[in-house]
Amino acid sequence: AQSVAQPEDQVNVAEGNPLTVKCTYSVSGNPYLFWYVQYPNRGLQFLLKYITGDNLVKGSYGFEAEFNKSQTSFHLKKPSALVSDSALYFCAVRDMSGGYNKLIFGAGTRLAVHP
Amino acid sequence: KAGVTQTPRYLIKTRGQQVTLSCSPISGHRSVSWYQQTPGQGLQFLFEYFSETQRNKGNFPGRFSGRQFSNSRSEMNVSTLELGDSALYLCASSPTRERRATNEKLFFGSGTQLSVL
Numbered sequence: 001a002q003s004v005a006q007p008e009d010q011v012n013v014a015e016g017n018p019l020t021v022k023c024t025y026s027v028s029g030n031p032y033l034f035w036y037v038q039y040p041n042r043g044l045q046f047l048l049k050y051i052t053g054d055n056l057v058k059g060s061y062g063f064e065a066e067f068n069k070s071q072t073s074f075h076l077k078k079p080s081a082l083v084s085d086s087a088l089y090f091c092a093v094r095d096m097s098g099g100y101n102k103l104i105f106g107a108g109t110r111l112a113v114h115p
Numbered sequence: 116k117a118g119v120t121q122t123p124r125y126l127i128k129t130r131g132q133q134v135t136l137s138c139s140p141i142s143g144h145r146s147v148s149w150y151q152q153t154p155g156q157g158l159q160f161l162f163e164y165f166s167e168t169q170r171n172k173g174n175f176p177g178r179f180s181g182r183q184f185s186n187s188r189s190e191m192n193v194s195t196l197e198l199g200d201s202a203l204y205l206c207a208s209s210p211t212r213e214r215r216a217t218n219e220k221l222f223f224g225s226g227t228q229l230s231v232l
Contacts, residue, residue: 034220043119043205043223044158090158102148102171103221105158 002027002095004074006106013081013113021076021109023091032094033074034103035065039087047089050074061085081113116141119224121206127230133194136227140187140208146170147189148221149181152203161204164189193229201231 004025013019025031032051036044048059055067065076076089091106120139128134140147148171149161160173164183181191187208193200207221 036221036223041225043121043225044207044221045223046220049220102160102163102173104160105150107157 001097002093002104004033004091004093004104004106006089006091006109008109009107010110010112013111015083015113015115016080019078019081019085019111019113021089021091021111023074023076023106025072025074025091025093027093029096031067031074033065033067034092034094035059035063035074035076036090036092036105037061037087038090038108044090047076081111083113083115086111086113116143119206119208119222121204121224121227123227124225125228125230127232128196129232130196130198132196133192134196134229135190135192136204136206136229138189138191138206138208138224140189140206141222144208144210144222145187146209147183147187148207148209149189149191150205150207151175152205152226153201158205161191196231198231201229203228 006023034049035047037047038044047063048057050057050067058064063078067074088108088110090108092103094101095104122137146165148163151159162181163171167183178194183189203226205223205226207223209219209221
């Protein structure tokens with residue numbers, strides 16, 4: 001079965017510093033990977049996706065993610081964190097079992113950016 | 116375009132009752148998925164509907180059911196509520212035209228926060 005793991009419940013970063021939110025995956029076949037963000041009292045918002053091609057994927061709000069096949073990782077990164085980036089981040093993988101696709105989400109990582 | 120709309124925003128029920136949640140997808144989107152979000156379990160897939168047919172179902176008991184109408188609006192129902200059903204229920208829509216579309220993103224509503232007392 002397809003799955004993703006987010007090993008950190010929370011990541012703390014000072015504003016202006018680079019941030020990394022980790023994600024590892026386990027899939028059979030080619031991985032289709034996604035990052036979503038959830039702000040307080042809101043639904044999830046799409047950040048970026050990896051389907052194929054360049055290992056570095058650029059997304060919304062200055063975020064990017066690096067796909068590493070040998071390490072089965074898809075870490076989310078941003079060169080300079082903002083306080084407004086504080087939110088809950090979810091990594092997800094597309095599961096095609098059963099003939100139709102659905103997203104399998106990780107448990108989420110809470111990002112706290114301090115002034 | 117209006118986003119995904121979920122109603123009601125908050126619900127308080129007691130054990131044993133049943134509840135119906137509503138989701139209106141983005142205009143033109145025909146696929147609607149439901150997820151349960153809890154602090155301990157994260158996001159768990161409930162089911163997905165496309166053109167009024169359930170295409171995919173997660174590992175939830177039969178107390179959880181759903182349906183989709185001809186205008187793509189969807190409802191989910193939970194019968195005989197248990198304390199453990201307290202969660203944020205999220206609905207997501209996508210335009211999905213292909214059976215095995217691999218790269219389409221989901222558009223989420225703000226959710227319905229269900230509390231079971």
